[in-house]
Amino acid sequence: MKTYTNPVYPYARPAELDAPGARRPVVIVGAGPVGLAAAIDLGQRGVPVVVLDDDRTVSVGSRAICYAKRALEILDRLGCGQQVVDKGIRWNVGKVFFRDELVYRFDLLPEPGHRRPAFVNLQQYWFEEYLVERAQAVAGVELRWESKVVGVAPHADHVDVTVATPDGEYTLECDWIIAADGSRSAVRQLLGLEWEGQVFHDRFLIADIHMKSDFPTERWFWFDPPFHPNQSTLLHRQADDVWRIDFQLGWDANPEEERMPERILPRLRAMLGEDADFEIEWASVYTFQCRRMQRFCHGRVLFAGDAAHVVSPFGARGANSGIQDADNLVWKLDLVLKGLAPDRLLDSYDAERTRAADENILNSTRSTDFITPKSNVSRTFRDATLGLAKKHAFARRLVNSGRLSVPAILVDSPLNTPDRDPDFAHGPGAMVPGAPAADAPVAGPAGEWLLSYLGGDFTLLGFDAAVGPFGVAALARDPIPCKVVQVGGKPTAGATTIEDVLGLAVRRYGARPGTVYLLRPDQHVCARWREFDLPSVRAAIARATASA
Amino acid sequence: MATLNTEANIAAPDDFYERLIATHRGLTDAQSALVNARLILVLANHIGDPGVLAQAMAAALDGVGAAADAGGG
Numbered sequence: 001m002k003t004y005t006n007p008v009y010p011y012a013r014p015a016e017l018d019a020p021g022a023r024r025p026v027v028i029v030g031a032g033p034v035g036l037a038a039a040i041d042l043g044q045r046g047v048p049v050v051v052l053d054d055d056r057t058v059s060v061g062s063r064a065i066c067y068a069k070r071a072l073e074i075l076d077r078l079g080c081g082q083q084v085v086d087k088g089i090r091w092n093v094g095k096v097f098f099r100d101e102l103v104y105r106f107d108l109l110p111e112p113g114h115r116r117p118a119f120v121n122l123q124q125y126w127f128e129e130y131l132v133e134r135a136q137a138v139a140g141v142e143l144r145w146e147s148k149v150v151g152v153a154p155h156a157d158h159v160d161v162t163v164a165t166p167d168g169e170y171t172l173e174c175d176w177i178i179a180a181d182g183s184r185s186a187v188r189q190l191l192g193l194e195w196e197g198q199v200f201h202d203r204f205l206i207a208d209i210h211m212k213s214d215f216p217t218e219r220w221f222w223f224d225p226p227f228h229p230n231q232s233t234l235l236h237r238q239a240d241d242v243w244r245i246d247f248q249l250g251w252d253a254n255p256e257e258e259r260m261p262e263r264i265l266p267r268l269r270a271m272l273g274e275d276a277d278f279e280i281e282w283a284s285v286y287t288f289q290c291r292r293m294q295r296f297c298h299g300r301v302l303f304a305g306d307a308a309h310v311v312s313p314f315g316a317r318g319a320n321s322g323i324q325d326a327d328n329l330v331w332k333l334d335l336v337l338k339g340l341a342p343d344r345l346l347d348s349y350d351a352e353r354t355r356a357a358d359e360n361i362l363n364s365t366r367s368t369d370f371i372t373p374k375s376n377v378s379r380t381f382r383d384a385t386l387g388l389a390k391k392h393a394f395a396r397r398l399v400n401s402g403r404l405s406v407p408a409i410l411v412d413s414p415l416n417t418p419d420r421d422p423d424f425a426h427g428p429g430a431m432v433p434g435a436p437a438a439d440a441p442v443a444g445p446a447g448e449w450l451l452s453y454l455g456g457d458f459t460l461l462g463f464d465a466a467v468g469p470f471g472v473a474a475l476a477r478d479p480i481p482c483k484v485v486q487v488g489g490k491p492t493a494g495a496t497t498i499e500d501v502l503g504l505a506v507r508r509y510g511a512r513p514g515t516v517y518l519l520r521p522d523q524h525v526c527a528r529w530r531e532f533d534l535p536s537v538r539a540a541i542a543r544a545t546a547s548a
Numbered sequence: 549m550a551t552l553n554t555e556a557n558i559a560a561p562d563d564f565y566e567r568l569i570a571t572h573r574g575l576t577d578a579q580s581a582l583v584n585a586r587l588i589l590v591l592a593n594h595i596g597d598p599g600v601l602a603q604a605m606a607a608a609l610d611g612v613g614a615a616a617d618a619g620g621g
Contacts, residue, residue: 394556
């Protein structure tokens with residue numbers, strides 16, 4: 001590749017090869033986006049963690065390239081969001097073409113006042129490189145390269161992990177394993193666990209090309225374009241003038257042949273013109289599938305990311321959902337490890353994230369069925385929809401080139417405390433229990449975005465000094481502490497006060513003076529009230545930690 | 549006269565579309581064509597208004613047939 005050289009991380013001979021080591025609280029298998037996010041989060045919480053990866057570098061090839069707003073917000077909490085956003089390419093607008101006509105345009109973030117854009121595009125190798133750098137800077141995170149898991153032996157109170165290295169095998173004893181080792185998960189296979197779903201009968205060519213172009217920074221999707229008849233094509237811009245082009249090939253295509261430059265170049269020339277000046281960076285031919293494990297928690301082995309669930313790529317729901325898995329899991333595991341919550345808190349990880357996986361699978365299956373119709377009649381409906389879409393608004397809503405990743409709203413979570421006050425909003429975008437906290441511009445000691453003040457620990461967000469000094473002090477002293485952030489009003493001892501500079505926090509939270517929101521450590525709302533009441537907040541925290 | 553509504557009018561469009569395609573699962577092309585014809589007749593009866601139905605037929609016909617063929621598709 002012209003624009004990127006994969007780093008080579010050093011393998012170090014593990015001490016356990018010579019003498020058994022102490023039991024580790026957490027071993028993470030897989031140093032991809034999900035494993036690294038989990039490792040950084042655990043490290044930030046003071047939990048020592050060993051990360052095992054069978055390779056000694058980051059992703060080979062650009063692979064997952066679209067990182068959604070919610071994933072970026074999670075990375076902000078992990079201390080590496082800015083790097084990804086600075087290097088990545090921001091985009092909000094998508095366009096859909098049928099043959100050579102624009103039929104549909106969408107803007108994923110028409111509303112200002114959020115720190116992060118709807119999406120940035122960035123090659124997965126850059127993304128992982130930044131996470132590796134961050135993980136190396138967090139105390140207690142140990143990355144072990146060329147360390148392949150070849151055995152997993154679960155016991156009642158711990159797990160033995162056998163690791164193969166260039167110097168031989170050793171066994172690591174740990175309390176918990178997070179298996180984030182991708183769709184071909186070695187851990188899943190070693191435990192003989194199944195996953196269910198479907199494989200789609202279609203093949204796609206991904207070509208990354210290096211090209212100077214003033215093409216707009218938008219997602220362009222073509223159905224049946226003149227340069228690639230009867231199939232679809234997707235174009236995305238990535239960092240460093242690298243462009244991702246995805247050609248649908250059909251099920252009969254020969255993957256070995258389609259990978260060859262002499263097959264790829266004519267496709268690119270037809271699309272970009274005979275005079276276009278570009279070089280191929282990387283190319284791959286793939287099929288895809290939608291499946292998930294029935295359960296993500298198997299005793300002390302916890303599955304996350306592609307190891308637990310895979311989707312077709314239309315909608316960018318792979319890495320983005322895996323990062324939300326890590327975000328959801330780590331605070332719970334931390335409380336369990338510290339003895340502050342029972343093991344069954346992890347059941348809520350399973351409940352919340354299997355539901356999110358189902359939503360992702362549903363959406364990406366529908367997109368795939370639209371892009372790759374399975375029957376003549378399905379194709380007829382698809383083409384009829386596209387034909388009507390140029391003139392008629394209703395048909396534009398039916399066009400499906402990918403429903404792009406949106407954060408999971410954990411509405412049915414057992415950790416939520418149902419609303420007691422009847423006048424809270426429930427519509428789309430409302431901060432219902434289960435919703436991830438909305439961002440807003442603010443002024444205060446920790447920067448100018450609301451989300452910087454929320455999460456990590458439980459957070460009580462009060463409006464107009466809703467929480468008095470006694471409540472603030474009591475919550476800070478509880479075994480599971482809860483910090484207090486107040487929007488507006490007089491400063492309260494022990495609480496952080498911020499100003500709602502544009503009034504957007506009040507609007508987005510439907511707040512009145514006295515309103516309080518309880519946020520989980522992963523920034524999801526778990527309870528809200530029109531006035532502060534200490535026993536209610538404590539009860540909601542107990543419920544949100546499966547301790548009620 | 550009532551006007552054909554071509555604004556988005558279905559609350560969960562992806563649910564609808566999935567159900568529409570699922571209705572045809574396992575059918576031959578001829579059976580699908582028959583189901584589509586029956587579906588149109590059922591929906592037309594539900595709509596009832598002849599003016600709206602005429603506008604719907606015109607919208608469906610627009611861009612299909614002789615004119616579109618001349619353009620080469």
